[in-house]
Amino acid sequence: xxxxxxxxxxxxxxxxxxxxxxxxxxxxxxxxxxxxxxxxxxxxxxxxxxxxxxxxxxxxxxxxxxxxxxxxxxxxxxxxxxxxxxxxxxxxxxxxxxxxxxxxxxxxxxxxxxxxxxxxxxxxxxxxxxxxxxxxxxxxxxxxxxxxxx
Amino acid sequence: xxxxxxxxxxxxxxxxxxxxxxxxxxxxxxxxxxxxxxxxxxxxxxxxxxxxxxxxxxxxxxxxxxxxxxxxxxxxxxxxxxxxxxxxxxxxxxxxxxxxxxxxxxxxxxxxxxxxxxxxxxxxxxxxxxxxxxxxxxxxxxxxxxxxxxxxxxxxxxxxxxxxxxxxxxxxxxxxxxxxxxxxxxxxxxxxxxxxxxxxxxxxxxxxxxxxxxxxxxxxxxxxxxxxxxxxxxxxxxxxxxxxxxxxxxxxxxxxxxxxxxxxxxxxx
Numbered sequence: 001x002x003x004x005x006x007x008x009x010x011x012x013x014x015x016x017x018x019x020x021x022x023x024x025x026x027x028x029x030x031x032x033x034x035x036x037x038x039x040x041x042x043x044x045x046x047x048x049x050x051x052x053x054x055x056x057x058x059x060x061x062x063x064x065x066x067x068x069x070x071x072x073x074x075x076x077x078x079x080x081x082x083x084x085x086x087x088x089x090x091x092x093x094x095x096x097x098x099x100x101x102x103x104x105x106x107x108x109x110x111x112x113x114x115x116x117x118x119x120x121x122x123x124x125x126x127x128x129x130x131x132x133x134x135x136x137x138x139x140x141x142x143x144x145x146x147x148x149x150x
Numbered sequence: 151x152x153x154x155x156x157x158x159x160x161x162x163x164x165x166x167x168x169x170x171x172x173x174x175x176x177x178x179x180x181x182x183x184x185x186x187x188x189x190x191x192x193x194x195x196x197x198x199x200x201x202x203x204x205x206x207x208x209x210x211x212x213x214x215x216x217x218x219x220x221x222x223x224x225x226x227x228x229x230x231x232x233x234x235x236x237x238x239x240x241x242x243x244x245x246x247x248x249x250x251x252x253x254x255x256x257x258x259x260x261x262x263x264x265x266x267x268x269x270x271x272x273x274x275x276x277x278x279x280x281x282x283x284x285x286x287x288x289x290x291x292x293x294x295x296x297x298x299x300x301x302x303x304x305x306x307x308x309x310x311x312x313x314x315x316x317x318x319x320x321x322x323x324x325x326x327x328x329x330x331x332x333x334x335x336x337x338x339x340x341x342x343x344x345x346x347x348x349x350x351x352x353x354x355x356x357x358x359x360x361x362x363x364x365x366x367x368x369x370x371x372x373x374x375x376x377x378x379x380x381x382x383x384x385x386x387x388x389x390x391x392x393x394x395x396x397x398x399x400x401x402x403x404x405x406x407x408x409x410x411x412x413x414x415x416x417x418x419x
Contacts, residue, residue, distance in 0.1 A: 028218055029346055030277065030392060031225045038398035042255065046156060046245035048207045055401035070366035095375075122298065 156200040160227045162263050163237040170234045177223045186259030232396035236267050239396045272367040276393035280359035282322045286306045325384035326359035335364035336373050341399045362399035378413040
């Protein structure tokens with residue numbers, strides 16, 4: 001089977017053979033995704049529910065289960081994945097800003113931001129050349145301490 | 151005295167050239183045979199029930215090495231046969247107690263199989279995955295005026311970085327949608343699968359599209375060119391084309407459904 005011979009072509013497209021002869025070069029993930037979750041499902045005499053497999057549950061189900069299957073077992077991470085869904089990304093940003101995951105880091109950053117702006121404003125204004133001004137002194141000055149939050 | 155045997159079913163085809171099966175090693179290393187069933191051909195092989203009974207499968211499927219070897223063996227037989235002509239690939243671990251049972255099952259559903267074989271014909275599946283492109287080298291932040299101090303500059307850079315990340319995500323998702331729409335026009339059918347996580351894809355980059363396209367014979371080159379053109383047009387994502395695959399994603403009821411929708415990302419919530 002002839003394959004277009006492009007690897008990391010000009011436009012950033014990477015083209016690989018699927019089967020190849022021997023198939024060892026084919027990405028295992030691509031094969032597992034197809035043979036575990038795709039292909040025709042008909043009843044065999046030996047019944048094995050692939051979704052009952054613990055390894056699949058833990059290591060694979062989340063990453064290979066089809067959207068339909070995923071939905072049926074309550075996994076809809078795909079739809080809420082911020083990488084795919086701009087709305088979800090926005091929600092995540094808001095959650096973080098509101099103090100969820102990463103909230104502390106952001107709060108720290110904002111704190112640092114506030115202090116540094118105050119300091120910068122003070123230094124640049126030139127009316128308080130003393131570098132050792134304490135933060136609370138700076139905050140006490142109208143117009144310097146308040147304007148950092150908008 | 152022989153071990154109890156089971157029969158592992160790989161695929162159902164119209165006709166199979168017996169020569170195509172010669173030398174093929176199936177699951178468990180066994181031979182692969184073509185068996186007539188209801189005017190069709192079942193491609194199947196003996197497996198030892200000691201390893202492929204319900205209890206044994208349940209145990210073995212938990213073993214990643216066993217699973218990997220079995221999945222590859224199953225795929226290799228199907229892949230080799232798909233080069234000869236149309237077939238309907240079976241999902242992994244479709245096992246019967248006898249050839250008679252295989253024949254009875256396929257005969258009972260012969261109409262469905264014929265319909266699917268007709269629909270697939272010589273078409274092949276091609277996979278296209280899109281990853282978020284590597285983060286661009288941080289550009290010198292122009293936002294901070296020359297008079298601003300180092301602290302302000304740092305903070306403004308951080309702010310720009312955060313919002314740049316968000317823009318990159320949006321752009322990648324939008325590009326993935328566009329690419330999928332464009333590529334679907336070259337295909338007889340198209341399906342979006344959930345993106346693979348890094349541990350499965352083996353890629354560090356975030357996957358934003360994992361789609362399959364059913365292409366008419368002879369359209370692979372045109373399709374590959376389209377992928378290259380689209381990759382050039384969408385620098386926010388990196389495209390990867392794989393194929394040809396047997397039409398795993400386009401057989402049976404399990405392949406129907408929401409995955410068919412034109413857009414890879416739902417916006418309904």
